[in-house]
Amino acid sequence: MSASPQAPSAQAQSAPAVPHKRIVVGVAGGIAAYKACTLVRYFTEAGHHVRVVPTESALEFVGKATFEALSGNPVHTGVFSDVPQVPHVRLGQDADLVVVAPATADLMARAVSGRADDLLTATLLTARCPVVFAPAMHTEMWEHPATVANVATLRSRGTIVLEPASGRLTGKDTGAGRLPDPDEIGLLATLLLERADAMPRDLEGVRVLVSAGGTREPLDPVRFLGNRSSGKQGYALARLAAQRGADVVLVSGYTTGLAEPAGVDVVHVKTAEDMQSAVTKHAPQCDAIVMAAAVADFRPTTTVASKIKKGSGEPDSVALTKNPDILAGIVESRRAGRIPASSVVVGFAAETGDAQGDVLTYARAKLERKGCDLLVVNAVGEGKAFEVDHNDGWLLAADGSESALEHGSKSLMASRVLDAVARLVHSGRE
Numbered sequence: 001m002s003a004s005p006q007a008p009s010a011q012a013q014s015a016p017a018v019p020h021k022r023i024v025v026g027v028a029g030g031i032a033a034y035k036a037c038t039l040v041r042y043f044t045e046a047g048h049h050v051r052v053v054p055t056e057s058a059l060e061f062v063g064k065a066t067f068e069a070l071s072g073n074p075v076h077t078g079v080f081s082d083v084p085q086v087p088h089v090r091l092g093q094d095a096d097l098v099v100v101a102p103a104t105a106d107l108m109a110r111a112v113s114g115r116a117d118d119l120l121t122a123t124l125l126t127a128r129c130p131v132v133f134a135p136a137m138h139t140e141m142w143e144h145p146a147t148v149a150n151v152a153t154l155r156s157r158g159t160i161v162l163e164p165a166s167g168r169l170t171g172k173d174t175g176a177g178r179l180p181d182p183d184e185i186g187l188l189a190t191l192l193l194e195r196a197d198a199m200p201r202d203l204e205g206v207r208v209l210v211s212a213g214g215t216r217e218p219l220d221p222v223r224f225l226g227n228r229s230s231g232k233q234g235y236a237l238a239r240l241a242a243q244r245g246a247d248v249v250l251v252s253g254y255t256t257g258l259a260e261p262a263g264v265d266v267v268h269v270k271t272a273e274d275m276q277s278a279v280t281k282h283a284p285q286c287d288a289i290v291m292a293a294a295v296a297d298f299r300p301t302t303t304v305a306s307k308i309k310k311g312s313g314e315p316d317s318v319a320l321t322k323n324p325d326i327l328a329g330i331v332e333s334r335r336a337g338r339i340p341a342s343s344v345v346v347g348f349a350a351e352t353g354d355a356q357g358d359v360l361t362y363a364r365a366k367l368e369r370k371g372c373d374l375l376v377v378n379a380v381g382e383g384k385a386f387e388v389d390h391n392d393g394w395l396l397a398a399d400g401s402e403s404a405l406e407h408g409s410k411s412l413m414a415s416r417v418l419d420a421v422a423r424l425v426h427s428g429r430e
Protein backbone atom coordinates (compact mmCIF):
# COMPACT_ATOMS: atom_id res chain seq x y z
CA MET A 1 0.00 0.00 0.00
CA SER A 2 1.30 3.48 -0.79
CA ALA A 3 1.59 6.14 1.91
CA SER A 4 -0.22 8.95 0.09
CA PRO A 5 -2.87 7.79 -2.33
CA GLN A 6 -3.69 9.96 -5.32
CA ALA A 7 -7.32 10.76 -6.07
CA PRO A 8 -8.40 8.96 -9.27
CA SER A 9 -8.37 11.54 -12.11
CA ALA A 10 -11.53 12.95 -13.68
CA GLN A 11 -10.46 11.41 -17.00
CA ALA A 12 -10.11 7.95 -15.46
CA GLN A 13 -13.58 8.34 -13.97
CA SER A 14 -15.24 8.73 -17.37
CA ALA A 15 -13.19 6.07 -19.19
CA PRO A 16 -14.96 2.77 -20.01
CA ALA A 17 -13.88 0.07 -17.59
CA VAL A 18 -13.06 -2.54 -20.24
CA PRO A 19 -12.19 -1.90 -23.89
CA HIS A 20 -13.97 -4.20 -26.33
CA LYS A 21 -12.54 -7.73 -26.36
CA ARG A 22 -12.78 -11.07 -28.18
CA ILE A 23 -14.86 -13.49 -26.16
CA VAL A 24 -15.54 -17.15 -26.96
CA VAL A 25 -18.77 -18.45 -25.40
CA GLY A 26 -18.64 -22.25 -25.22
CA VAL A 27 -21.99 -23.97 -24.75
CA ALA A 28 -22.24 -27.59 -23.61
CA GLY A 29 -25.29 -29.82 -23.94
CA GLY A 30 -27.49 -29.16 -20.93
CA ILE A 31 -30.97 -27.71 -20.61
CA ALA A 32 -29.43 -24.45 -19.31
CA ALA A 33 -28.00 -23.93 -22.84
CA TYR A 34 -30.92 -21.58 -23.50
CA LYS A 35 -29.51 -19.20 -20.89
CA ALA A 36 -26.32 -18.90 -22.96
CA CYS A 37 -28.40 -16.76 -25.34
CA THR A 38 -28.79 -14.11 -22.62
CA LEU A 39 -25.08 -14.32 -21.85
CA VAL A 40 -24.15 -13.80 -25.51
CA ARG A 41 -26.45 -10.76 -25.49
CA TYR A 42 -24.79 -9.47 -22.32
CA PHE A 43 -21.38 -9.49 -24.02
CA THR A 44 -22.46 -8.13 -27.41
CA GLU A 45 -24.39 -5.29 -25.78
CA ALA A 46 -21.21 -4.37 -23.91
CA GLY A 47 -19.57 -4.07 -27.34
CA HIS A 48 -17.47 -7.25 -27.25
CA HIS A 49 -16.81 -9.44 -30.28
CA VAL A 50 -18.38 -12.84 -29.52
CA ARG A 51 -17.88 -16.26 -31.14
CA VAL A 52 -20.22 -18.98 -29.91
CA VAL A 53 -18.81 -22.51 -29.91
CA PRO A 54 -21.45 -25.07 -28.93
CA THR A 55 -20.99 -28.82 -28.66
CA GLU A 56 -23.09 -30.99 -30.98
CA SER A 57 -25.39 -31.84 -28.08
CA ALA A 58 -25.86 -28.14 -27.17
CA LEU A 59 -27.47 -27.75 -30.59
CA GLU A 60 -30.13 -30.25 -29.46
CA PHE A 61 -31.29 -27.50 -27.08
CA VAL A 62 -30.65 -24.25 -29.02
CA GLY A 63 -30.42 -23.94 -32.81
CA LYS A 64 -27.24 -22.82 -34.56
CA ALA A 65 -29.15 -19.97 -36.23
CA THR A 66 -30.03 -18.49 -32.83
CA PHE A 67 -26.38 -18.32 -31.78
CA GLU A 68 -25.36 -16.95 -35.20
CA ALA A 69 -28.00 -14.23 -35.06
CA LEU A 70 -27.19 -13.25 -31.46
CA SER A 71 -23.41 -13.16 -31.96
CA GLY A 72 -23.37 -11.93 -35.57
CA ASN A 73 -20.75 -14.61 -36.33
CA PRO A 74 -20.71 -18.09 -37.87
CA VAL A 75 -21.16 -21.05 -35.55
CA HIS A 76 -19.40 -24.42 -35.93
CA THR A 77 -19.11 -27.43 -33.66
CA GLY A 78 -16.43 -29.54 -35.37
CA VAL A 79 -12.79 -29.07 -36.30
CA PHE A 80 -13.39 -29.75 -40.02
CA SER A 81 -15.52 -26.68 -40.81
CA ASP A 82 -13.91 -23.60 -42.33
CA VAL A 83 -10.55 -25.46 -42.41
CA PRO A 84 -8.47 -22.76 -44.20
CA GLN A 85 -9.12 -20.43 -41.21
CA VAL A 86 -7.83 -23.15 -38.79
CA PRO A 87 -10.49 -22.19 -36.23
CA HIS A 88 -9.58 -25.09 -33.92
CA VAL A 89 -6.40 -23.22 -32.96
CA ARG A 90 -7.20 -19.62 -33.95
CA LEU A 91 -10.30 -19.15 -31.81
CA GLY A 92 -8.50 -20.10 -28.62
CA GLN A 93 -5.26 -18.32 -29.49
CA ASP A 94 -7.00 -15.04 -30.34
CA ALA A 95 -9.48 -15.00 -27.46
CA ASP A 96 -9.21 -12.54 -24.56
CA LEU A 97 -11.67 -14.62 -22.55
CA VAL A 98 -13.37 -18.02 -22.87
CA VAL A 99 -16.60 -18.61 -20.95
CA VAL A 100 -18.26 -22.04 -21.00
CA ALA A 101 -21.89 -21.75 -19.91
CA PRO A 102 -23.35 -24.18 -19.18
CA ALA A 103 -20.38 -26.44 -18.45
CA THR A 104 -21.74 -29.98 -18.09
CA ALA A 105 -20.09 -32.80 -16.10
CA ASP A 106 -19.14 -34.41 -19.41
CA LEU A 107 -17.54 -31.25 -20.85
CA MET A 108 -15.48 -30.77 -17.68
CA ALA A 109 -14.35 -34.42 -17.78
CA ARG A 110 -13.30 -33.99 -21.41
CA ALA A 111 -11.44 -30.75 -20.60
CA VAL A 112 -9.60 -32.48 -17.74
CA SER A 113 -8.39 -35.25 -20.03
CA GLY A 114 -7.26 -32.80 -22.69
CA ARG A 115 -9.56 -34.07 -25.45
CA ALA A 116 -9.66 -32.09 -28.70
CA ASP A 117 -12.27 -33.96 -30.68
CA ASP A 118 -14.60 -31.02 -31.23
CA LEU A 119 -14.14 -27.30 -31.73
CA LEU A 120 -14.90 -26.38 -28.12
CA THR A 121 -12.39 -28.77 -26.51
CA ALA A 122 -9.75 -27.85 -29.13
CA THR A 123 -10.36 -24.16 -28.32
CA LEU A 124 -9.92 -24.87 -24.62
CA LEU A 125 -6.51 -26.45 -25.31
CA THR A 126 -5.23 -23.49 -27.30
CA ALA A 127 -6.60 -20.68 -25.11
CA ARG A 128 -4.02 -18.81 -23.03
CA CYS A 129 -6.48 -16.21 -21.71
CA PRO A 130 -8.70 -16.53 -18.62
CA VAL A 131 -11.09 -19.49 -18.98
CA VAL A 132 -14.32 -19.59 -16.94
CA PHE A 133 -16.58 -22.63 -16.54
CA ALA A 134 -20.11 -22.03 -15.26
CA PRO A 135 -21.29 -25.52 -14.28
CA ALA A 136 -24.90 -26.62 -14.53
CA MET A 137 -26.05 -30.14 -13.71
CA HIS A 138 -28.11 -32.13 -11.24
CA THR A 139 -26.93 -32.04 -7.64
CA GLU A 140 -25.95 -35.74 -7.72
CA MET A 141 -23.70 -35.14 -10.73
CA TRP A 142 -22.17 -32.00 -9.16
CA GLU A 143 -21.45 -33.86 -5.91
CA HIS A 144 -20.14 -37.06 -7.54
CA PRO A 145 -16.46 -37.71 -6.63
CA ALA A 146 -15.56 -37.76 -10.34
CA THR A 147 -16.93 -34.24 -10.86
CA VAL A 148 -15.46 -33.01 -7.56
CA ALA A 149 -12.03 -34.29 -8.66
CA ASN A 150 -12.43 -32.78 -12.14
CA VAL A 151 -13.34 -29.38 -10.70
CA ALA A 152 -10.31 -29.52 -8.38
CA THR A 153 -8.04 -30.43 -11.31
CA LEU A 154 -9.38 -27.64 -13.49
CA ARG A 155 -8.93 -25.13 -10.67
CA SER A 156 -5.38 -26.35 -10.00
CA ARG A 157 -4.61 -25.57 -13.66
CA GLY A 158 -5.88 -22.01 -13.31
CA THR A 159 -9.33 -22.47 -14.86
CA ILE A 160 -12.02 -20.54 -12.99
CA VAL A 161 -14.84 -22.94 -12.13
CA LEU A 162 -17.72 -20.89 -10.75
CA GLU A 163 -19.79 -22.06 -7.81
CA PRO A 164 -23.22 -23.07 -9.12
CA ALA A 165 -26.37 -21.59 -7.69
CA SER A 166 -28.91 -23.54 -5.66
CA GLY A 167 -32.54 -23.72 -6.60
CA ARG A 168 -34.96 -25.27 -9.02
CA LEU A 169 -33.31 -27.74 -11.45
CA THR A 170 -34.98 -29.40 -14.46
CA GLY A 171 -38.27 -30.87 -13.34
CA LYS A 172 -39.36 -30.62 -9.71
CA ASP A 173 -36.02 -31.19 -7.97
CA THR A 174 -33.99 -28.45 -6.27
CA GLY A 175 -30.40 -28.26 -5.00
CA ALA A 176 -26.89 -27.04 -5.87
CA GLY A 177 -26.05 -27.29 -9.54
CA ARG A 178 -28.14 -24.59 -11.14
CA LEU A 179 -26.47 -22.28 -13.66
CA PRO A 180 -25.82 -18.87 -12.04
CA ASP A 181 -27.89 -16.04 -13.44
CA PRO A 182 -26.45 -15.06 -16.89
CA ASP A 183 -25.95 -11.46 -15.71
CA GLU A 184 -23.94 -12.77 -12.78
CA ILE A 185 -21.76 -14.90 -15.09
CA GLY A 186 -21.33 -11.81 -17.28
CA LEU A 187 -20.29 -9.62 -14.35
CA LEU A 188 -17.78 -12.17 -13.04
CA ALA A 189 -16.34 -12.95 -16.47
CA THR A 190 -15.99 -9.26 -17.33
CA LEU A 191 -14.12 -8.75 -14.06
CA LEU A 192 -11.43 -11.09 -15.41
CA LEU A 193 -10.99 -8.74 -18.38
CA GLU A 194 -10.28 -5.91 -15.91
CA ARG A 195 -8.11 -8.05 -13.67
CA ALA A 196 -7.14 -11.61 -14.69
CA ASP A 197 -6.14 -12.62 -11.12
CA ALA A 198 -9.31 -11.34 -9.41
CA MET A 199 -10.68 -14.78 -8.51
CA PRO A 200 -8.12 -16.83 -6.58
CA ARG A 201 -9.58 -19.48 -4.23
CA ASP A 202 -7.98 -17.68 -1.27
CA LEU A 203 -11.09 -17.60 0.94
CA GLU A 204 -11.74 -21.35 1.15
CA GLY A 205 -12.93 -22.15 4.67
CA VAL A 206 -13.33 -18.45 5.53
CA ARG A 207 -16.76 -17.33 6.78
CA VAL A 208 -17.73 -13.87 5.58
CA LEU A 209 -20.71 -11.72 6.53
CA VAL A 210 -21.59 -8.90 4.13
CA SER A 211 -24.30 -6.29 4.71
CA ALA A 212 -25.69 -4.57 1.63
CA GLY A 213 -28.45 -2.33 0.35
CA GLY A 214 -30.40 0.34 2.16
CA THR A 215 -32.71 0.15 5.15
CA ARG A 216 -36.22 1.60 5.22
CA GLU A 217 -37.64 3.13 8.37
CA PRO A 218 -41.47 3.14 8.27
CA LEU A 219 -43.40 6.30 8.89
CA ASP A 220 -46.81 4.76 8.27
CA PRO A 221 -48.01 1.71 6.27
CA VAL A 222 -47.09 3.31 2.92
CA ARG A 223 -44.20 5.73 3.62
CA PHE A 224 -40.67 5.30 4.84
CA LEU A 225 -37.34 7.08 5.28
CA GLY A 226 -34.85 5.43 2.93
CA ASN A 227 -31.75 6.14 0.91
CA ARG A 228 -30.32 5.75 -2.60
CA SER A 229 -28.25 2.61 -2.00
CA SER A 230 -28.59 0.14 -4.90
CA GLY A 231 -26.86 -2.70 -3.06
CA LYS A 232 -24.56 -3.26 -6.04
CA GLN A 233 -21.28 -2.83 -4.15
CA GLY A 234 -22.30 -5.14 -1.30
CA TYR A 235 -23.68 -7.77 -3.68
CA ALA A 236 -20.43 -7.59 -5.69
CA LEU A 237 -18.50 -8.29 -2.47
CA ALA A 238 -20.73 -11.20 -1.45
CA ARG A 239 -20.74 -12.69 -4.98
CA LEU A 240 -16.99 -12.50 -5.34
CA ALA A 241 -16.23 -13.73 -1.80
CA ALA A 242 -18.33 -16.85 -2.57
CA GLN A 243 -16.50 -17.37 -5.86
CA ARG A 244 -13.19 -17.06 -4.01
CA GLY A 245 -14.31 -19.98 -1.84
CA ALA A 246 -15.81 -18.27 1.23
CA ASP A 247 -18.99 -19.31 3.06
CA VAL A 248 -20.99 -16.12 2.74
CA VAL A 249 -24.00 -14.74 4.59
CA LEU A 250 -25.42 -11.66 2.91
CA VAL A 251 -27.63 -9.51 5.14
CA SER A 252 -29.52 -7.54 2.55
CA GLY A 253 -31.67 -4.48 2.95
CA TYR A 254 -33.51 -3.02 -0.06
CA THR A 255 -31.76 -3.05 -3.45
CA THR A 256 -32.71 -2.13 -6.98
CA GLY A 257 -34.07 -5.67 -7.46
CA LEU A 258 -30.69 -7.44 -7.53
CA ALA A 259 -30.73 -11.25 -7.96
CA GLU A 260 -29.35 -13.33 -5.09
CA PRO A 261 -25.70 -14.20 -5.82
CA ALA A 262 -24.90 -17.87 -6.49
CA GLY A 263 -23.65 -19.87 -3.51
CA VAL A 264 -24.58 -17.18 -0.93
CA ASP A 265 -27.04 -17.44 2.00
CA VAL A 266 -29.19 -14.33 1.87
CA VAL A 267 -31.05 -12.92 4.87
CA HIS A 268 -33.47 -10.17 3.86
CA VAL A 269 -34.11 -7.36 6.34
CA LYS A 270 -36.13 -4.16 6.28
CA THR A 271 -35.11 -1.73 9.01
CA ALA A 272 -31.83 -0.84 10.72
CA GLU A 273 -32.98 -2.69 13.83
CA ASP A 274 -33.73 -5.84 11.74
CA MET A 275 -30.30 -5.53 10.20
CA GLN A 276 -28.69 -5.19 13.62
CA SER A 277 -30.43 -8.40 14.83
CA ALA A 278 -29.32 -10.37 11.75
CA VAL A 279 -25.73 -9.08 11.90
CA THR A 280 -25.51 -9.70 15.66
CA LYS A 281 -26.79 -13.27 15.16
CA HIS A 282 -24.36 -14.23 12.38
CA ALA A 283 -21.24 -12.19 13.24
CA PRO A 284 -19.91 -14.46 16.03
CA GLN A 285 -19.55 -17.34 13.53
CA CYS A 286 -17.71 -15.21 10.94
CA ASP A 287 -14.05 -14.51 10.24
CA ALA A 288 -14.75 -11.27 8.36
CA ILE A 289 -17.62 -8.80 8.67
CA VAL A 290 -17.97 -6.37 5.79
CA MET A 291 -20.54 -3.64 6.40
CA ALA A 292 -21.37 -2.24 2.97
CA ALA A 293 -25.02 -1.45 3.78
CA ALA A 294 -26.32 2.10 3.87
CA VAL A 295 -28.02 2.03 7.26
CA ALA A 296 -30.45 4.82 8.14
CA ASP A 297 -28.96 6.85 10.96
CA PHE A 298 -32.41 7.88 12.22
CA ARG A 299 -35.90 6.39 12.27
CA PRO A 300 -39.26 8.03 12.90
CA THR A 301 -39.83 7.95 16.66
CA THR A 302 -43.33 6.57 16.10
CA THR A 303 -44.69 4.53 13.24
CA VAL A 304 -48.31 5.40 12.66
CA ALA A 305 -50.58 2.36 12.20
CA SER A 306 -52.81 3.97 9.56
CA LYS A 307 -51.86 6.18 6.63
CA ILE A 308 -51.15 9.80 7.66
CA LYS A 309 -53.80 11.97 5.99
CA LYS A 310 -52.90 15.05 3.98
CA GLY A 311 -55.39 17.21 5.86
CA SER A 312 -55.85 20.88 5.11
CA GLY A 313 -53.26 22.56 7.33
CA GLU A 314 -49.48 22.47 7.56
CA PRO A 315 -47.97 18.95 7.87
CA ASP A 316 -46.78 17.77 11.27
CA SER A 317 -43.02 17.59 11.68
CA VAL A 318 -41.53 14.10 12.09
CA ALA A 319 -39.70 13.34 15.32
CA LEU A 320 -36.63 11.14 14.78
CA THR A 321 -34.78 8.69 17.02
CA LYS A 322 -31.17 7.65 16.48
CA ASN A 323 -30.66 4.12 15.12
CA PRO A 324 -28.00 1.83 16.57
CA ASP A 325 -24.60 2.08 14.85
CA ILE A 326 -24.27 -1.58 13.86
CA LEU A 327 -20.63 -1.33 12.84
CA ALA A 328 -19.62 0.36 16.11
CA GLY A 329 -21.61 -2.35 17.93
CA ILE A 330 -19.63 -5.10 16.18
CA VAL A 331 -16.32 -3.48 17.11
CA GLU A 332 -17.55 -3.15 20.71
CA SER A 333 -18.64 -6.83 20.74
CA ARG A 334 -15.17 -7.81 19.58
CA ARG A 335 -13.60 -5.74 22.35
CA ALA A 336 -15.92 -7.40 24.87
CA GLY A 337 -15.11 -10.90 23.57
CA ARG A 338 -18.60 -11.66 22.20
CA ILE A 339 -17.13 -12.19 18.74
CA PRO A 340 -13.64 -13.61 18.09
CA ALA A 341 -10.74 -11.17 18.54
CA SER A 342 -9.31 -12.44 15.23
CA SER A 343 -12.36 -11.39 13.19
CA VAL A 344 -11.71 -8.74 10.56
CA VAL A 345 -14.16 -5.80 10.49
CA VAL A 346 -14.58 -3.62 7.41
CA GLY A 347 -16.59 -0.39 7.25
CA PHE A 348 -17.64 1.79 4.35
CA ALA A 349 -17.65 5.57 4.21
CA ALA A 350 -19.47 7.62 1.60
CA GLU A 351 -17.90 11.04 2.06
CA THR A 352 -17.93 14.51 0.58
CA GLY A 353 -15.29 17.15 1.30
CA ASP A 354 -16.09 20.69 2.50
CA ALA A 355 -14.34 23.86 3.63
CA GLN A 356 -13.19 22.15 6.83
CA GLY A 357 -11.52 19.14 5.21
CA ASP A 358 -11.26 16.87 2.19
CA VAL A 359 -12.73 13.38 1.81
CA LEU A 360 -9.64 11.64 3.16
CA THR A 361 -9.43 13.85 6.25
CA TYR A 362 -13.01 12.94 7.16
CA ALA A 363 -12.39 9.28 6.32
CA ARG A 364 -9.32 9.03 8.56
CA ALA A 365 -11.34 10.46 11.44
CA LYS A 366 -14.12 7.94 10.72
CA LEU A 367 -11.73 4.97 10.73
CA GLU A 368 -10.46 6.10 14.13
CA ARG A 369 -13.97 6.68 15.48
CA LYS A 370 -15.45 3.39 14.20
CA GLY A 371 -12.47 1.30 15.29
CA CYS A 372 -12.70 -1.09 12.31
CA ASP A 373 -9.69 -2.72 10.62
CA LEU A 374 -10.36 -1.44 7.12
CA LEU A 375 -12.41 1.47 5.80
CA VAL A 376 -13.47 1.64 2.15
CA VAL A 377 -13.90 5.27 1.21
CA ASN A 378 -16.00 6.55 -1.70
CA ALA A 379 -16.26 10.17 -2.71
CA VAL A 380 -20.00 10.66 -3.32
CA GLY A 381 -22.07 13.31 -5.11
CA GLU A 382 -21.95 14.33 -8.81
CA GLY A 383 -23.31 10.95 -9.94
CA LYS A 384 -20.58 8.98 -8.17
CA ALA A 385 -20.84 5.75 -6.13
CA PHE A 386 -24.63 5.56 -5.56
CA GLU A 387 -26.76 3.61 -8.07
CA VAL A 388 -24.04 3.49 -10.77
CA ASP A 389 -22.03 0.42 -11.87
CA HIS A 390 -18.57 1.91 -11.37
CA ASN A 391 -16.71 3.11 -8.38
CA ASP A 392 -13.36 4.31 -7.08
CA GLY A 393 -11.96 5.54 -3.80
CA TRP A 394 -9.46 4.63 -1.15
CA LEU A 395 -8.81 1.81 1.26
CA LEU A 396 -7.62 2.91 4.70
CA ALA A 397 -6.29 0.40 7.22
CA ALA A 398 -6.02 0.65 10.99
CA ASP A 399 -2.23 0.23 10.70
CA GLY A 400 -2.12 3.62 8.94
CA SER A 401 -1.60 2.30 5.42
CA GLU A 402 -3.69 3.85 2.66
CA SER A 403 -4.14 2.90 -0.99
CA ALA A 404 -6.11 4.31 -3.91
CA LEU A 405 -8.80 2.03 -5.35
CA GLU A 406 -8.65 2.65 -9.09
CA HIS A 407 -11.74 3.43 -11.13
CA GLY A 408 -13.48 0.31 -12.41
CA SER A 409 -16.48 -1.92 -11.93
CA LYS A 410 -17.86 -2.49 -8.45
CA SER A 411 -16.61 -6.08 -8.88
CA LEU A 412 -13.08 -4.73 -9.34
CA MET A 413 -13.38 -2.67 -6.18
CA ALA A 414 -14.74 -5.75 -4.38
CA SER A 415 -11.70 -7.73 -5.54
CA ARG A 416 -9.27 -5.16 -4.08
CA VAL A 417 -11.15 -5.07 -0.78
CA LEU A 418 -11.22 -8.89 -0.58
CA ASP A 419 -7.45 -9.00 -1.22
CA ALA A 420 -6.98 -6.92 1.93
CA VAL A 421 -9.55 -8.98 3.87
CA ALA A 422 -7.84 -12.24 2.85
CA ARG A 423 -4.43 -10.88 3.93
CA LEU A 424 -5.75 -9.86 7.36
CA VAL A 425 -7.73 -13.08 7.92
CA HIS A 426 -4.74 -15.26 7.01
CA SER A 427 -2.26 -13.19 9.04
CA GLY A 428 -4.56 -13.60 12.07
CA ARG A 429 -4.57 -17.37 11.56
CA GLU A 430 -0.79 -17.76 11.40
Ligand code: C5P
Binding pocket: 211, 272, 291, 292, 293, 294, 295, 296, 297, 323, 324, 325, 326, 327, 328, 346, 347, 348, 349, 350
Ligand atom coordinates in the same frame (compact mmCIF):
# COMPACT_ATOMS: atom_id res chain seq x y z
O1 C5P B 1 -21.28 6.79 10.17
P1 C5P B 1 -21.52 6.36 8.76
O2 C5P B 1 -22.98 6.09 8.47
O3 C5P B 1 -20.93 7.25 7.72
O4 C5P B 1 -20.72 4.98 8.64
C1 C5P B 1 -20.81 4.15 7.54
C2 C5P B 1 -20.45 2.75 7.96
O5 C5P B 1 -21.11 2.41 9.16
C3 C5P B 1 -20.91 1.72 6.94
O6 C5P B 1 -20.02 0.63 6.99
C4 C5P B 1 -22.30 1.34 7.45
O7 C5P B 1 -22.66 0.04 7.02
C5 C5P B 1 -22.11 1.43 8.95
N1 C5P B 1 -23.29 1.89 9.70
C6 C5P B 1 -23.86 1.07 10.64
N2 C5P B 1 -24.94 1.47 11.37
C7 C5P B 1 -25.47 2.69 11.20
C8 C5P B 1 -24.90 3.58 10.26
C9 C5P B 1 -23.82 3.13 9.52
O8 C5P B 1 -23.38 -0.05 10.80
N3 C5P B 1 -26.51 3.06 11.91
